[in-house]
Amino acid sequence: MAGSSEAQIDLTPAMNLEPVALLDWLIVAPVAWCILVGTILLMVRKNTARHHFIAIPAMGVQVLITGALLAQIVINGPTTMVMGRWLPPFGIAFTVDILGAVLAFVAAVVALACTIYGVRDVNSSGRRYGFYSFFFLLMAGVSGAFLTGDIFNLYVWFEVLLIASFGLLILGSEKGQLDGATKYAFLNLVATTLFLIATAYLYGIFGTLNMADIALKIAQSDGTLPLNTVAGLFVLAFIMKAAAFPVNFWLPASYHTPRVVVSALFAGLLTKVGVYAILRVYTMLFSLQREALEPTVNIDALSFAVAIVACLTMVLGSVGALAQTNVRRLLGFLVVSGIGVMLMGVAIGTEAALGGTVFYALHSILVMTALYIAAGMAAKMCGGAEDMTKIRGIYQKNTLLAAITLMLFFAVAGLPPFSGFWPKLMLVKASIEGAPWWAPFSILLTGFLTTIAVGRVWALSYWKPADEGSEDKNEKTELAVTDLVPLVGLTIIVVGIGLFPQTVFELAYQSAEQLVNPTAYIESVFGSEVVE
Amino acid sequence: MEAWMAVVVGALFSVSIYLMLSKHIIRILIGAAILGNAVNLLIFTNGRLTREVPPIIGADESILSAQAANPLPQALVLTAIVIAFSFFAFLLVLGYRAYQELGSDNTDEMRVAEPVDDQTPPLGY
Numbered sequence: 312m313a314g315s316s317e318a319q320i321d322l323t324p325a326m327n328l329e330p331v332a333l334l335d336w337l338i339v340a341p342v343a344w345c346i347l348v349g350t351i352l353l354m355v356r357k358n359t360a361r362h363h364f365i366a367i368p369a370m371g372v373q374v375l376i377t378g379a380l381l382a383q384i385v386i387n388g389p390t391t392m393v394m395g396r397w398l399p400p401f402g403i404a405f406t407v408d409i410l411g412a413v414l415a416f417v418a419a420v421v422a423l424a425c426t427i428y429g430v431r432d433v434n435s436s437g438r439r440y441g442f443y444s445f446f447f448l449l450m451a452g453v454s455g456a457f458l459t460g461d462i463f464n465l466y467v468w469f470e471v472l473l474i475a476s477f478g479l480l481i482l483g484s485e486k487g488q489l490d491g492a493t494k495y496a497f498l499n500l501v502a503t504t505l506f507l508i509a510t511a512y513l514y515g516i517f518g519t520l521n522m523a524d525i526a527l528k529i530a531q532s533d534g535t536l537p538l539n540t541v542a543g544l545f546v547l548a549f550i551m552k553a554a555a556f557p558v559n560f561w562l563p564a565s566y567h568t569p570r571v572v573v574s575a576l577f578a579g580l581l582t583k584v585g586v587y588a589i590l591r592v593y594t595m596l597f598s599l600q601r602e603a604l605e606p607t608v609n610i611d612a613l614s615f616a617v618a619i620v621a622c623l624t625m626v627l628g629s630v631g632a633l634a635q636t637n638v639r640r641l642l643g644f645l646v647v648s649g650i651g652v653m654l655m656g657v658a659i660g661t662e663a664a665l666g667g668t669v670f671y672a673l674h675s676i677l678v679m680t681a682l683y684i685a686a687g688m689a690a691k692m693c694g695g696a697e698d699m700t701k702i703r704g705i706y707q708k709n710t711l712l713a714a715i716t717l718m719l720f721f722a723v724a725g726l727p728p729f730s731g732f733w734p735k736l737m738l739v740k741a742s743i744e745g746a747p748w749w750a751p752f753s754i755l756l757t758g759f760l761t762t763i764a765v766g767r768v769w770a771l772s773y774w775k776p777a778d779e780g781s782e783d784k785n786e787k788t789e790l791a792v793t794d795l796v797p798l799v800g801l802t803i804i805v806v807g808i809g810l811f812p813q814t815v816f817e818l819a820y821q822s823a824e825q826l827v828n829p830t831a832y833i834e835s836v837f838g839s840e841v842v843e
Numbered sequence: 844m845e846a847w848m849a850v851v852v853g854a855l856f857s858v859s860i861y862l863m864l865s866k867h868i869i870r871i872l873i874g875a876a877i878l879g880n881a882v883n884l885l886i887f888t889n890g891r892l893t894r895e896v897p898p899i900i901g902a903d904e905s906i907l908s909a910q911a912a913n914p915l916p917q918a919l920v921l922t923a924i925v926i927a928f929s930f931f932a933f934l935l936v937l938g939y940r941a942y943q944e945l946g947s948d949n950t951d952e953m954r955v956a957e958p959v960d961d962q963t964p965p966l967g968y
Contacts, residue, residue, distance in 0.1 A: 463919055463922075467922065467926070470926045470930075474929065474930070474933070477933060477937075481937070484940065484944075486944050486945060486955045487955045487956045488956075489937070489940055489941040489944050489945065489955075490941065490945060490953050490954075490955040490956040491956040492937060492941075493868065493937055493938065493941045493950075493953065494950075494953075494956075496933070496934055496937055497868075497871055497872075497875065497934065500875055500930055500934065501863070501875065501878070504875075504878055504879060504882055507882050507886075507923060508882050508885060510886075511882065511885045511886040511889050512889065514886065514889055514890065514915075514916070514919070515889030515890070563957075564956055564957055565956065567956070568956050633964075634963060634964070635964065636961070636962055636963065636964045637961075699964060700962075700964075700965060767964065770968060771964075771965065771968070775968065
């Protein structure tokens with residue numbers, strides 16, 4: 312009976328009856344692959360000596376998959392894959408544009424570096440408790456968040472990466488870890504719950520959760536929708552995830568407590584997922600409307616608030632860094648300060664500013680991870696001390712490490728010719744053109760304060776030899792290959808971007824172009840006839 | 844009906860925020876649990892409240908009738924419940940372990956990761 316009635320129903324308006332094109336599977340492959348490898352690592356979790364033989368090649372494959380995806384998106388434009396063949400807006404859609412693809416690719420590169428660094432940094436008990444499994448599940452969450460085109464699905468990926476990050480954070484169950492993890496866990500839970508509240512209101516207003524569908528409905532609306540309220544809630548939730556000023560206190564409280572490799576991964580990826588989500592939601596809620604209503608007015612009330620938050624975040628982050636003696640806590644404050652710089656681009660909202668934000672996000676992912684790894688190696692050389700008054704004479708012990716760290720310090724402060732210089736240049740230029748005087752001023756002030764903070768660390772811990780008579784003999788110390796390879800690799804990328812920024816420039820500008828004008832994004836979801 | 848539900852959601856939000864403003868982990872935890880349930884109710888209310896008309900497409904219809912209950916919020920709430928429950932379980936254990944290790948559930952006294960007597964960095968070389 313059911314069969315006979317089904318036969319009469321025309322399914323084409325609701326379902327995609329064509330088989331999925333082979334290349335389109337790439338869209339969901341980064342997520343599926345990470346979950347698969349995470350599960351396999353869970354099954355062999357007692358065989359701790361072999362974990363990295365699975366994890367490193369698997370993360371290499373992840374880099375290849377995301378690289379192929381990026382290449383495909385650059386060539387073909389934004390692409391959509393629907394789950395269970397239900398066409399959007401009925402089914403969950405994964406929609407990838409250049410922004411999502413390039414972030415997923417860089418995230419995979421950084422994760423590969425962390426996988427290699429984890430070989431020595433995580434002991435067998437940490438592995439037995441599932442370090443590499445959590446690692447891959449975290450990557451599944453991060454990639455899913457970058458690739459999905461559905462706002463509720465984005466929430467689910469946030470939760471996936473959050474629960475995996477809890478596991479990584481408390482690996483070892485030391486006192487400091489439990490303390491840091493408690494604050495991290497509660498504040499992040501509140502942030503994701505806020506995200507869910509905002510999503511509920513969004514659904515109440517539009518009756519849909521597909522981001523492209525929402526953008527279309529806003530474009531067709533008469534401008535009476537309570538968009539600013541919803542956007543305000545979203546921004547509050549995401550700046551909490553990104554650790555911007557009034558809600559940043561969980562980050563410096565927790566990021567120095569876990570193992571170095573975990574800090575490195577978190578500093579690289581987690582806060583940037585928050586920044587990505589702000590970029591996405593701003594585009595979804597405002598871009599078509601902005602274009603249609605008032606193309607010249609860029610700073611509305613909400614963007615103005617974001618600009619103030621951005622200024623406070625970047626300046627207070629670098630001032631906080633100045634006050635720290637613990638090197639890893641200092642780096643935590645530098646992560647916060649970088650978030651402020653990225654938010655400034657979001658607040659200005661022009662194509663150049665958004666391009667600067669995307670570029671800065673890519674730079675920050677690479678540099679912060681490399682810095683945490685370098686700090687961990689320096690601490691290991693001095694018997695695990697993380698205090699800048701106790702780490703001494705790294706230059707005498709290993710010149711290469713000291714030189715690499717100096718380059719990374721310059722990069723994070725935004726000095727040429729390293730990767731931090733170009734996005735700061737773009738953002739300063741964009742903020743001189745499109746924002747009040749205090750915006751470019753605070754970006755430059757932040758660069759200055761950051762230079763002092765990291766310069767002091769380098770002078771005291773790296774350049775200054777150990778005190779005479781102390782046990783520390785300034786002896787030459789060799790570095791292990793698995794420590795050196797990720798650090799040198801990331802540093803080469805950082806220097807390479809600094810010297811040849813053209814490719815990243817283009818990718819960042821193209822991402823910003825698609826953000827400001829999401830027609831291609833919407834067309835990839837609904838087909839070209841929907842957008843006139 | 845929606846108005847009354849809005850009042851209930853508002854009441855739950857106030858209770859949870861009041862509890863989360865406390866310094867004690869266990870009260871914050873209960874606040875977070877109530878917050879999760881308040882959000883579930885909010886999603887449910889946002890998706891139209893209907894009684895007695897199940898979302899079933901009859902044999903001679905091709906779409907759902909406009910009066911039928913909305914099945915999507917139920918799917919969303921179900922997902923949110925599962926997530927909130929697993930987080931609650933994790934946080935309960937984390938709070939208990941923190942209490943065991945640190946000897947306090949007062950967040951003012953949990954200063955292992957950020958010591959009170961933290962020294963400032965040296966001012967000279």
